[in-house]
Amino acid sequence: MNKSFKIEVIEILLFGVIWMGIFSIPFFNQWGYSSFDWEMLFSEWLRIFGFFLIFLVNIAFLVPKYLIQQKYKSYLIYAIVLIVCTIGSGFILNALLFPTPLSMPPMSLGSGMPMELGSNMPAPIGFKPERKTGYDSLSLQIIADFVISLLIVGTSTSFKVIGQWLIADDRRKDLEKERLTSELALLRHQVSPHFFMNTLNNIHSLIDFNSEDAKDAVIRLSTMMRYLLYETAHGNTSLIKEIGFIESYISLMKLRYSEHISVTLEVPKEIPDILIPPMLFISLLENAFKHGVSYQYDSFVFFKLEVENNRLNCTIKNSKHYKSTDMDNRYSGIGLTNIKKSLELLFGKNYQLEISETKTKFNVYLSIPIE
Secondary structure (H helix, E strand, O other), X not given: XXXXXXXHXXXXXXXXXXXXXXXXXXHHXXXXXXXXXXXXXXXXXXXXXXXHHHHHHHHHHHHXXXXXXOOHHHHHHHHHHHHHHHHHHHHHHHHXXXXXXXXXXXXXXXXXXXXXXXXXXXXXOOEOOOOOOOOOOHHHHHHHHHHHHHHHHXXXXXXXXXXXXXXXXXXXXXXXXXXXXXXXXXXXXXOOHHHHHHHHHHHHHHHHHOHHHHHHHHHHHHHHHHHHHHHHHHOOEEHHHHHHHHHHHHHHHHHHOOOOEEEEEEOOOOOOOOEEOOOOOHXXXXXXXXXXXXXXXXXXXXXXXXXXXXXXXXXXXXXXXXXXXXXXXXXXXXXXXXHHHHHHHXXXXXXXXXXXXXXXXXXXXXXXXXX
């Protein structure tokens, strides 16, 4: 059951309970009397039905067709016409169905007739006590009904507009989630295609002189591709699978930089059973290899994951062999922009990304919340 349907059901139940209570008021008003005045009861119900009709037409037709569509002038005109026509029709129908009772005709008791006898005389045939409406004149009752109708229109419109706003907000959130999901899927698949091309070239060169390493590299590459195709499509993945992907990535990168690179990988000995967004650290690690490894100099890459205080902390360090200005140009490009965009889409402001450097080292620290 989606939120929009729940809101509509709540509206119907709420309005139903309110109007059941309103329609029961005339009935309970006569509860203490010895006999029911059914004619008066139905007359009051007819009057209330006019208010209910105004309410129903307003929320079911006028508000969705005119007010929500921002046709304010048309809505105002039709709302006033609805109130006037309903109140006028109600008075006419009430007068036809429940005519005004006959008044006691004037009587001459004659000279010497005691007044006590006249006051106890039976009423003529057709006489009924006049129904009290609570208003001194018909004009006051019309004004009161018009004011009540305006209050009903205003209240029902407020409820309907709030309900429509909640439904629209829920739909906006659903569309936003779909957009974020699509955008994250695109960002996750932006692992450099050069990595796969270089890995295939390395495997090709290994086949001639080390077939066992080549076979292992093919298995690791196929495992990574399977992870990218299937595991990342579910929204979240387990930490142990993400670590397995990182280990395969590092192993394949060692094939490319086998002589002058020192790679350190530190992960928890007991990996907790937690879910995290997939492909979260690979772009940072890819940058460490891309910008921190040199064929001319000894290089290092350090990668560490630790769980602390319901947060997953990642530390990446790599050697630096170029000037600071060059580093700024290299590391502030599309890759870092995509990383920050992914983090904002996933965690809003609830993440910490720190990037710093020294003369010989580049440091990245990322901390994200975990469940």
